[in-house]
Amino acid sequence: MHRVGVLALDGVIPFELGIPARIFGAARDRAGNPLYAVTTCSLDGGPVRAAADYDLTVSHDASLLADVDTVVIPSTHALGPIREEGRLPAALRDALAAVRPGTRIVGICTATYVLAAAGLLDHRPATTHWREAERLQRMFPTTRVDPDVLFVDDGDILTSAGVAAGIDLCLHLVRRDHGSGIANDVARSCVVPPWRDGGQAQFIQRPVPDPAATGTARTQAWAMERLGEPLVLADLASHAGMSVRTFTRRFREETGTTPGQWLIRQRVDLARHYLETTDWPVDLVAHRAGFGTGASLRRHLHAAIGVTPQAYRRTFRPAAADAAA
Known part of the structure; x- marks a missing residue:
C-alpha cells in the first residue's frame, strides 16, 4: 500500500x-x-x-x-x-x-x-x-x-x-x-x-487601464471601448498622437507586450465575458469581440487559456451551454 x-x-x-x-x-x-x-x-x-x-x-x-x-x-x-x-x-x-x-x-x-x-x-x-x-x-x-x-x-x-x-x-x-x-x-x-x-489562466482577472494615466493608457482605454471594431497599429498610434515606432516602443515599455498581443488578450477577455454572461452563439461572440469568425476565436481562446469556447461556457455558464447544445 x-x-x-x-x-x-x-x-x-x-x-x-x-x-x-x-x-x-x-x-x-x-x-x-x-x-x-x-x-x-x-x-x-x-x-x-x-x-x-x-x-x-x-x-x-x-x-x-x-x-x-x-x-x-x-x-x-x-x-x-x-x-x-x-x-x-x-x-x-x-x-x-x-x-x-x-x-x-x-x-x-x-x-x-x-x-x-x-x-x-x-x-x-x-x-x-x-x-x-x-x-x-x-x-x-x-x-x-x-x-x-x-x-x-x-x-x-x-x-x-x-x-x-x-x-x-x-x-x-x-x-x-x-x-x-x-x-x-x-x-x-x-x-x-x-x-x-x-x-x-481562465480564472485570472486583469485590470482595466486608467484612462487618466499618462503614456499609452488613454489609448488602451479608448481601444477597449472599440474591441469589436477593426483596429490596426496605425489607429492606436494616431489616437496617442505618436508615430507607430514611438507608440510601439512606449507601449512595450509600459505593458511588457506588443500592441498586437495586448489587443488579442483584451479581445479574449471580452469574449470570455460574453461567454459567461450571454447565450450568444460562438460566431456572434467572435464578431462582437473583434475576432471576426468563430474559428479565429477558438484558435485564440485555446492559445490563451487552453480551452474551447464551448468548454469555457460549460464551466462558467452551464445552463447556457446546455441550451446551445
Missing part, C-alpha cells in the same frame, strides 16, 4: 488539508481494497492553528515523513519568513531534510514556497496560485514558474495552483499510479470532474 504523509503547518487552509485524505482515501482496487494509507502530521505532533476559527489536533509528528512514499504539504496563510525572506524555519527545514531520497513531494498552492525555499525547485518547473506566481518567481528566480496551469508534474516534485487545483493534482497522481479507470472511480465517488479542461 502506498503511504502518503500530509504535513499540516500552522495557518493551514482546512479545505486543502482535507484533499489528500479525501482523494487518496477513495482510491480502491477492483476488490475494494484501499490503495493508499494517508496519515496527517504536524511538525511537533501538537495541535495546528488553522486558517479558520478552530485548531486541528493530529496524532503524529513530522518524523513519519521519513517513512512514507509521498509527502503532501497543503497551503497555509502563515508562511511568514518563507514568503517574505525565502527562509525555512529550522523545524521545517529539518523535517524536509529527513525525507528519504526518491520520495514524491507535493506542494498545494502556496506550499510551493516551502518547496522552493527548501531548494527543491531550483531549475525546475512549478506553479502556485496565480496571485502569488509573480512574487514566487521574483523570490526564486531559478524556479520556472508557470502561472497558467492547474498543476505541474515534474516526476518526483509536483505543485498545484490554488484551492481546488489540489484536487486536480491528487486525481492526476491516482491516474498516474493506477490508471484512468480507478481515477475516474475516485472522481465519481467525490462528485468532481475527473479532468478539467484548461488551466488557471
